[in-house]
Amino acid sequence: MNYEEKTYDVVVVGGGLAGVSAAIASARHGAATCLIQDRPVLGGNSSSEVRVTPHGAAAFHGYARETGIVSEALIEERATNHERITENGWTNSVWDLTLYDMAVRTTGLDLMLNTTVEDVAVDADNAISSVDARVGNAEKNYRLTAEIFIDSTGDGTVAALAGNGWTSGTESHEAFGEPHAPEEASPDVMGSSLHFKTVDTGQEIEFHAPDWAVKYEDPRFFYEGGRVPKTLESGYWWIELGPPFDTIHDNETIRHELTRHVLGIWDYIKNRDETWREKAKTLALDWVGQVPGKRESRRLHGRSLVNENEFLERKAFDDEVAFGGWYVDLHTLGGLLADTSEPLNARELDPTSQYGASTNIGPFGIPLSILIAGQVPNLLMAGRNVSATHAAMGSIRVMSTCALMGQATGTAAALAHATGSSVNEIVEERIVELQQELLRDGVFLPNKKNEDPKDLALQATPSASSEEALQGVGPSSADWLNNLGQWTDHPVFPSTGRLEHRTAQWIALGDQRDLESIQLCLSKLSDENQQVRAQLHTVEDIWDYRVEAGEPLATTTLAVDSLEPTWVPWNLGQQIDASALPRHGYIRVSLEANPAVEWHIAGTVQPGNIATYEASPGRYRRFGGGTTLSFMVDPPQRCYPADNVINGVTRPHRFTNAWRSDPVKPLPQSLTLSWEQPETISQVQLTFAGHLLREYHAYPPQYRDPQTPRDYSLQVLEVSGEWKTIFSVTGNYTTRNVHTLEKPVRATALRTVVTATNGDPSASIYEIRCYTDTPCKQPSFNPQST
Known part of the structure; x- marks a missing residue:
């Protein structure tokens, strides 16, 4: 039996999506990292050995798909895989190889497959000093020493061996007042x-x-x-x-x-x-x-404990480092040995049932403090073993959410190593620094935005060759979704615009505070003429699901007297106070239920403008798989301005947060950042639109999101007054691209020129960052540039 000792800065144990994300993040940020996985492939439950496809928040919420490292993997897999996603069990080895490729090409990351941690050594302060691991079928043992360890084993094996406390089973309703906790506690877990x-x-x-x-x-x-x-x-x-x-x-x-x-x-x-x-x-x-x-075993005791109510309330944690949005998915204990399966499935997947509506939550933030071990000072944890109640774990245990927690722990571990801090000092003293690093690495945080003082783009003045004015879309609008279509998989509902429920459409407004009229495409479904009550509200964001969101801006009754789709006007005129209209925000037009009326689904999705329906009294839910209902506004709204690329948010949320060029004007189209004085530019990071609207399961094989620019170039206006191309890219389909110059340039402007997309008639960009130094971490599948 061979024996070898190795020393690292960070050791990650467990190679599921949480562990893979943690290890890659740690290594990208400069920590010498080792990833230990006890199976021959990476991916854990998502691998070809188990074949559970990664789920996340976008299964239930529009524009809620996870970004960061897991997004890189999922985009690459769909772009290169020939296999169609069906029920769990379909996954092939293309996914395994995608993850393996990411790990192998990550500088500073050592990968140990078929390797099991069997023992843990702790020092006098109860910190882990080393782990002992055995390589299967190789007659080789390792002792791995590190400053910081991350337990992403799922079972919390490393933490348990180190003496950290843990919980298993279900808490009673009395313990935290959680709506989905049973009346009595139980030692049982999901199967x-x-x-x-x-x-x-x-x-x-x-x-x-x-x-x-x-x-x-x-x-x-x-x-x-x-x-x-x-x-x-x-x-x-x-x-x-x-x-x-x-x-x-x-x-x-x-x-x-x-x-x-x-x-x-x-x-x-x-x-x-x-x-x-x-x-x-x-x-x-x-x-x-x-x-x-x-699905479930140990839940480790952390620095804090999160419960279901905090997610239901969408609590804004000061130490937010990830987000979730899967429903409270608590399977019937016993599985096949019980009378019924998971409760929502036993209700025929009816999202309008009382149970289906009550379990739909989020998106919500996840705090770092539940990812820090409570009794072991140099241990972080990520995945389904974090510090949460059984009911809370029902939502955050899904793999895409686990991947975000993994990226947060890996980034935190590397920051601790780089600054000589403990993991507890990160949450106490360096949480803002960590959050800004995560945002820069492409992670979305619902309650944080880019405020990086080193980002030169935040001091620039943006301008564009053109911009799309939001006029609206109708039933005959051309579909440019590139075979994405109307997703019809679970939990998509409804499939038509018949007003069997109260239904609402989000509409983004620009900064002009001018709204003369709204038109809706409606038809009656009976011989009798119909009426439907309409309301107009302001809303906080696209996930503000309150039916009663304060006093309405305006109300009216619309007459529907045609069996054919007809544009029914709502002339607002003097009905609304213009000062009450949001600048760079959303209004919501809602129609009360009337099953004899249909509000027609648009032929395409208007980016950042989607619909909901009332799934339970007082609470909306996403309409369809992320759908736009037919509407028109007058005057057209400036909701895709160039300024959006420096507003700090990289997806539709409280606003559209994207620049879009005028779709009538042909490509190329460009966006320019200008500075009053020359700036030294060494690195540019671009975040493009795409891969956010719907769940990963909705995307067909070899998919390139049409919103993502395919061919583009970066140009600088040098101090000499001449434009110079510094990068040219063809064949792109990824959404976060980092371009680092061999030699810095002095420039008074930076121009991004989009010459072709993957199908969208508009060029679209969420964010541009510029740096004098090179803090942006290279994605695994960054496009080749010349």
Whole structure:
């Protein structure tokens, strides 16, 4: 048995999306980092071994997709993968290789696969001094020493070995008053799942389950228990087992039991189910997982504890370093051994049910203090083992959220190393510095914006060759979404604009405080003429889901007297006080429910302007998969000005936050930053629009977001008075690009020229940053430039 000792600045244990993000972030920020993973591939539950696709906030909220390191990976995977996303179980090795490629090409990162941490050494202050790890099938042991450790094992293994406290099970409702906590506490946790994939052979093929498989006969188990297959191609998350088994110590027993159930369920679908067996005739099992995907085990004691109520309230934490927005997803304890599956699924995925509406939360901020171990001073944690209650963990345990927590811990660890600080001093004394680093690295924080004093762009004056004026969109507006279309996967609802619920459309306003009229495209669905009550409100942001958002700016009753889609005007005239209209903000026009009226869905999505419907009394929810309902405004609004690229926010939120060129004018179009005095420029970072509107699952194979510029150049106006091209890019599809000059240049202006997009008629940019030094970290898949 070989034995080797190695020393690092940061050691990350666990190679799921949280660990991968933590390790890459740490290394990018200059810390010598080691990533230890006990499997042969990275990605954890998202890998081809388990095949759970990464979920996040954009499953429920428009423009809420996670950015940062996880976004780099997901964009690259969709651009290069030929496989269509279906139910859990579809994932192929393209995703594994994408993550592996990112890790290998990261300078300062050592990767140890098939390596398991078996012991932890702590010093007199209870800080971890080293971990002992064994390489499977290699007869090799390591002792790894570091200043800072990050536990992203999911099970909290490193923290538990180091003596940090932890909790398992469910808290009672009395403990924190959480709406979804049970009346009585329980030691039980959510279970693990095993997935499968099928292939269509083109000819009838038999399947005979082995004698040791579970025998399923009763259709009520599936149809009344919320276990209805969404597709026969792959699946299913509800093949789940937890109690009476321990998800840590009984993992191998769970794996075998789940295998028995997978084969038994496929046997039932293939041979006995009246609905599915005909469709399954030519299908054969192609793959059955043998690594259970685990949902819950230990939750570590941290510097603070977060509960469900803080997420429901969208509390603004001073130490916000990540965000979430998945619903409170608490599976029925027992899984297949219980009467029903996860409660929302058992309610036929009805988002308007009382349960479905009450679990929809966010997006909300996540504080650093729940990622810092409470009893081990040099330990951070990321993923589903962080300091949260069972109910709160139901929302933040999904992998894209875990990845954001991982990036936050990796960046915090590197900052601690670079400044000689402890991890606790980061949250106490350097939290603003950490937040600004995360924002610069592409992470979105709901309650923070770019205020980087070194960013030269913030002192510049922006101007553009043209800008789009928001006029509105209608049913016949051209669709430029490049096959993204109207996403119809769960949890998308409704699919038409029929006013079965109160429905609302967000409309961005510029700085002119002038709104003469709004027109809505409506039709009646009966022979009788109809009326519908309308209201106009100001709202805080695109996720302000309050139906009663203060006193309305105006109200009216609209007459709908045509069976054909017709533009119905609302002449505001003197109805509204112009001073009450927001500058660079949103208003919301809402129509009360009237099932005899349809508000027609627009033929495309107007960027930053999306709709909602009232899913429960007093609370809106995203309409469809991120949809614009047909509207027109007069006068047109300047809501995509050049100034947006330096307002500090890189997605639609409290405003559109994007520059868009006039779609009528042909490309190229350009945006210029000008300074009164020459500035020395060494580095430019561009953040482009794209890959934010909808959940990762909505994106087809080899997808390039049409909003993202494909071909562009960067030019500087030198002190000599001549424009000089410093970078040219072709074939781009990524959204955060860093360009570092070999030699700094002195310039009075910087111009970004977009010559082609991936389909959008407008050029679009969220943010431009400029630096005299080079603080921006290179993304893994930065486009080649000349």
